Amino acid sequence: MAEHHYTVTATWSGNTGTGTSGYRDYARSVTLEVSGKPRLLASADRPFRGDPTKWNPEDLLMSALAECHLLSYLHACVTRGVIVTSYRDEATGTMVQEGNGGRFSEVVLHPRVTVADAAMIDDAIAAHHDANEWCFIASSVNFPVRHEATVTVG
Structure with a gap:
């Protein structure tokens, strides 16, 4: 290990x-x-009471989840023989405030992926499952990290 x-x-x-x-x-x-x-x-x-022009912990957590999935996904695509030509995610998250604390209840990733060939679409979709399992950050949080992916051919 x-x-x-x-x-x-x-x-x-x-x-x-x-x-x-x-x-x-x-x-x-x-x-x-x-x-x-x-x-x-x-x-x-x-x-x-924070400065909205600066990064906050919630932004950083969302960014870590989105980037980790992206990097894990690219690796999963390589192992499946999928050629990704573009990837953009607009992740959304919900935080529930409880008294002086709070917690994220879920994060949803919305990756829009373009692949090189139509024959790669099924594997490109399946690679999101691999990425979700491989992402160190998603494996470390105690709330669901879901993905609603779109895959097109470029």
Whole structure:
């Protein structure tokens, strides 16, 4: 069994002068850093007093699920002999707020895939099942990650 380790540095930059003296007295600004990569400016989502122009944890979770499925899907297509010429996903997610916390109840991926030949469509559709099983991120969450894919020939 192989292990892979990841490190992210999260630095709060939202002290407006009085720290966390009150709920409305600080900004939710965060800088996320991974060595050798561009910094990512993040915040809380707007309903939680965050900056809507910055990435928030919900955006990042959705992005991780969408990208992981995409990368797993491309690999599944290679193993099935499917030539993908384009892929675009507009993922949607539902989060339910419960008191001071909350949880995602589901994420639905909506990949629009173009393949090189009509004979590849059935395998291209089946590859989404493989990708869903192989995606490390989808396997790590406690809510359903579904996909409603469209496959066309380019």
